[in-house]
Amino acid sequence: MARHLNASEPGFEEALRHFLDEDRGQGEDVAGIVAAIIKDVRQRGGAAVADYTAKFDRLQLDPSTLQSDNVNLDLIAAECPADLREAIDFAHDRIAAYHTAQRPADHRFTDSAGVELGWRWTALDSVGVYVPGGRASYPSSVLMNIVPARIAGVERIVMVAPAPDGELAPAVAYAALKAGATEFYPIGGAQAVAALAYGAGPIAPVDKIVGPGNAFVAEAKRQVFGKVGIDTIAGPSEILVIADATANPDWVAADLLSQAEHDPSSQSILITLDAALGAAVEKAVDNQLNSLPTGERAREAWLAHGAVITAPDAATAAFAANIIAAEHVELCIEDPDAMLPLIRHAGAVFLGHHTPEALGDYVTGSNHVLPTSRAARFSSGLGLYDFVKRMSIQRAGPQGLAALAPAALRLAEAERLPAHGRSVSIRTNQGG
């Protein structure tokens, strides 16, 4: 049975934090395993990546090319059925439109001291995009990763995706070509992240690694951060549904299971404003699990990391939601717009009864690569912003230099950095 918590009871916040802190790594020393893989890839390069790919994905690769004759993107893409291509094209165009709207503008202005100021956005040179592929295949994640990178103007887009047993889904191959990957390697897990960060075999290191993955991938990105940039910790999927008596229990149950089916480590939480609804949703979850082809891992996730929280009112529900800081938050309530301002920490919010989270996974156009494990407290989902960075710009001119010099000289003196002061005074003859 999923965990039960009551927000009206004393000790609720502590119990909730305790639940959220529980290990979702299924008893493995994920950090230790990942550290060993990264170390080995740094030492042995392509040979180590090929060895781990043989071990975890049962695919033999040539260590010097990290390719296999059996995984040819063009040939595999040709097998993608026409109706699926159409769906991918549809999603591609909506994702492109959403992310084009995110393009930030350069800005220049002159302040009252006569100093010209501003900033300019420039694209990253190279990115590695991780497309998960262990338990399911994710053509949608190909689009979510690559489309914003391409729109931002990134020239080198290196896609990695595991191909277990040499199987790569035709839709993944088609989406990679459609979106514009410039390199592709059929590798996954921590070894792929290490190869992107440090280089291995034919792969030259990239500047930033983005994309979702399981606990090993998320931990590997965390460990290589600093050598390269990363987007966020986008690990096993999560959903939080806040529902009131106007919600349909079958719909809510379906939404909870839509994320539980990703991974036994996934997290599904219901905050209900109506106790009867909570009971009905739990019953519906049990019924739906019996007929779900992915029911085994969804059940494992629901039993280990599922919770039903009863809350007395919207403010208390929002208080709990902001502690949970879930990847996805659905507001299945009568007036979601009234509650939206109270939700401060979430990767993505879905408003009303007719916006199942799965629409955002595929086709609303917003990005589905989103922070998990409470990272929504301090980071956002993937966007065009991840593929650009901001440079500040300033020009003083004689008038601006004269206006700023006295304070700059005084600060240089206080910091005991006389060369700093001289670089100013040499232009103004103001001493220092």
Ligand SMILES: NC(=O)c1ccc[n+]([C@@H]2O[C@H](COP(=O)([O-])OP(=O)(O)OC[C@H]3O[C@@H](n4cnc5c(N)ncnc54)[C@H](O)[C@@H]3O)[C@@H](O)[C@H]2O)c1
């Ligand atoms: N947060 C997001 O934005 C988002 C989006 C899409 C998917 N996801 C998540 O992505 C994940 C996909 O997971 P997946 O497993 O299907 O594919 P994956 O590609 O993330 O992981 C597969 C790889 O994991 C590695 N691995 C598996 N078991 C291992 C072990 N015991 N030791 C070392 N390495 C091991 C292997 O190298 C394998 O290639 C799911 O958790 C899903 O919820 C998250």
Ligand SMILES: N[C@H](CO)Cc1c[nH]c[nH+]1
């Ligand atoms: N829900 C996932 C993000 O947690 C994204 C996804 C892709 N395909 C289906 N779902």
Ligand SMILES: [Zn+2]
């Ligand atoms: Zn999903």
